[in-house]
Amino acid sequence: MSTRTTNDIGLGLLRQPKHLAFGPGQRAQLPHLVRGIGGRALICTDERMASSEVFAEIVAALRDSGVAVEVFDGVEAELPRDNLLGVVDRFSGSPVDVVIGVGGGSCLDFAKVAAILLARGGDVRDLYGENRVAGPGLPMIAVPTTGGTGAEITCISVVYDADLGMKVGIASPYLEAHAAVVDPELTISCPRGLTAATGADALSHLIESFTARAKNPGTDHIEQHLYVGKNLLADVYARQGLGLLNTSLERLAADLTDLGARSDTMLAAMSAGMAINTAGTAAAHAIQSPIGALTHTAHGFGVGALLPYVMRYNLPAREPEFAEIADVLGVGTGADQVARARAAIVRVEEILAALDVPLNLRDLGLRPEHFEVVAEQAMKATRLTANNPRELTHDSVVEILKRGYADDRSWWDL
The missing domain is CATH 3.40.50.1970 (Rossmann fold)
Structure with a gap:
């Protein structure tokens, strides 16, 4: 099912620390x-x-x-x-x-x-x-x-x-x-693998918050739940973060000591935190948790490896949002909405590849005999699955795992 949800009530909501200081030094x-x-x-x-x-x-x-x-x-x-x-x-x-x-x-x-x-x-x-x-x-x-x-x-x-x-x-x-x-100076000593994993994590936060389900919550829901869905103010930070990571992560892949790239990446990661704190994360995070427990792989590499397949699964329910991401990333210019949406996903994969993030689940150590238990555990993360823009089922999670294991990046056919 790919029923589309929209923020019909025009909600914007942020939660953040009382004092926030950003910058080198x-x-x-x-x-x-x-x-x-x-x-x-x-x-x-x-x-x-x-x-x-x-x-x-x-x-x-x-x-x-x-x-x-x-x-x-x-x-x-x-x-x-x-x-x-x-x-x-x-x-x-x-x-x-x-x-x-x-x-x-x-x-x-x-x-x-x-x-x-x-x-x-x-x-x-x-x-x-x-x-x-x-x-x-x-x-x-x-x-x-x-x-x-x-x-x-x-x-x-x-x-x-x-x-x-x-x-x-x-x-x-x-x-x-x-x-x-x-303080971005504190990340200069961060080794390549950790830089890649955390960069992929930030990218996943931005994509999942910007494409999250819109819930149109009432005041009681907002009081009782942290994740209230895609909203106007979270989107501001998601757009900013995506624009920064579009260049900063590839610059870091070329030079880990580039303080400008470190600063842009850290500002993007902070922006991603602002976005997910109300919009939330979704399928990639729900599925990664049991994969990480089984394979003992870094969280960032897990969500990064899942993104190509989760994005393709969610595309039918979030085509306009992926097309807007393409505009932010400067790809697919002049193409129709479908082509731009697909170009955004391909561009995200290019950024992940530049960081040497695995782009299939086989490279994480996942095996077909794990698929059922991973799907079972992922579906228990209801706070995350309820946030996914396209309805998730046990069978759809297994299908995502199959495609991720096979490195099948064909477009999902409804």
């Missing part, structure tokens, strides 16, 4: 932001970032300004539940005024949840789902060091629960950062 604002909240900070980061010179400079600047700093440098990739139990065991009862997340998406997601648990107690499992957080946690400041996840903006953290064998989302306005300091 803006990490210098961090001591001033922290002192405005309190004098005792807990920084959550990973081992790689904690050993870097720039991290030492951040800690020194905070301490020089009179802030007492504790560091938890044990954040693990993909955010295992046990990892969060570790920070609670270590710092529960300690005097902490503000939690600072420094690092990639896992570090920022970790800091968001840690800020809740340290303030309110309880088990992280009590927070799984949407709007299960009972109230505010400690103020949290997000300092991203990768250009892709948008976690500095979003009100969602994703936790891997080993007992459940899957990733689970925690979605609540109370996870929103108090402030975000987005």
Whole structure:
């Protein structure tokens, strides 16, 4: 079914941190932001970032300004539940005024949840789902060091629960950062693989938010749900982000030290965070989660590998939007709507290929015997599947997987 939805009520909605600083060198604002909240900070980061010179400079600047700093440098990739139990065991009862997340998406997601648990107690499992957080946690400041996840903006953290064998989302306005300091200089040391994966993630956020289902929600729905569908203000950020990534990712593929390209990519990733925070993500993210659990591949590579096939599946329900993306990306000029829409999808694939992102699921390690369980798990992510512009079923997910495995990039025939 490819029934089209439109934003008939003209809704525009954004959620964002109270204070947002962007630009090279803006990490210098961090001591001033922290002192405005309190004098005792807990920084959550990973081992790689904690050993870097720039991290030492951040800690020194905070301490020089009179802030007492504790560091938890044990954040693990993909955010295992046990990892969060570790920070609670270590710092529960300690005097902490503000939690600072420094690092990639896992570090920022970790800091968001840690800020809740340290303030309110309880088990992280009590927070799984949407709007299960009972109230505010400690103020949290997000300092991203990768250009892709948008976690500095979003009100969602994703936790891997080993007992459940899957990733689970925690979605609540109370996870929103108090402030975000987005400094592109912090991404200069980001290696090629991580740059590619996070870049693909940002691209997927922009495409899925701009082509998301329009829900025309009432006030009760807006109050009860984070994802309210495609809307006017999210679209502004999606267009901006797509225009930036159209050139910046290929420039980064050629030169990882290009600060201008790093800045454009990080601004695009931040814009993507602004877009998905209300419009949401959809099929590519729902399907990637079980694939990632099976293949142990990076989230960004998973959504990137799925995009060619998910976009083709969604095209019948979002032809005008894909044609508009073509205009933003400067392709298909003068062609009819169908040709422009297809040109946009091909251009997205070109950008992904420049980053050496896998463009089929076989290269991720997925196998045909996995298709049924992946489809079953993907359909459980109802917050995401309900956001997809074209109705998803178990069988349609299996078909997407078959095409992705076979590298079948023919146009989807209704």
